Amino acid sequence: MTAHDILNNPFLNKGTAFTLEERKKLGLIGLLPPYVQTIEEQAAQTYAQMQTKVNDLEKRIFLMEIFKLLYTGSIFLL
Numbered sequence: 001m002t003a004h005d006i007l008n009n010p011f012l013n014k015g016t017a018f019t020l021e022e023r024k025k026l027g028l029i030g031l032l033p034p035y036v037q038t039i040e041e042q043a044a045q046t047y048a049q050m051q052t053k054v055n056d057l058e059k060r061i062f063l064m065e066i067f068k069l070l071y072t073g074s075i076f077l078l
Contacts, residue, residue: 003027010070015042
């Protein structure tokens with residue numbers, strides 16, 4: 001499996017949560033932002049972004065966009 005296969009698979013892609021060791025082993029160096037952010041940190045950041053939405057419709061649109069990106073595997077970081 002190539003690095004691009006991993007990044008294009010929503011079940012394998014952890015975005016910036018890949019550790020430096022995992023990035024080296026999987027050939028992901030240079031394909032992700034240079035910092036490591038845990039899944040928990042990504043979730044907290046996304047939740048904080050959602051909290052800035054002023055009404056339920058905006059929150060739903062935001063969450064549906066995340067779902068679409070996660071489902072298609074075209075997201076590295078939220």
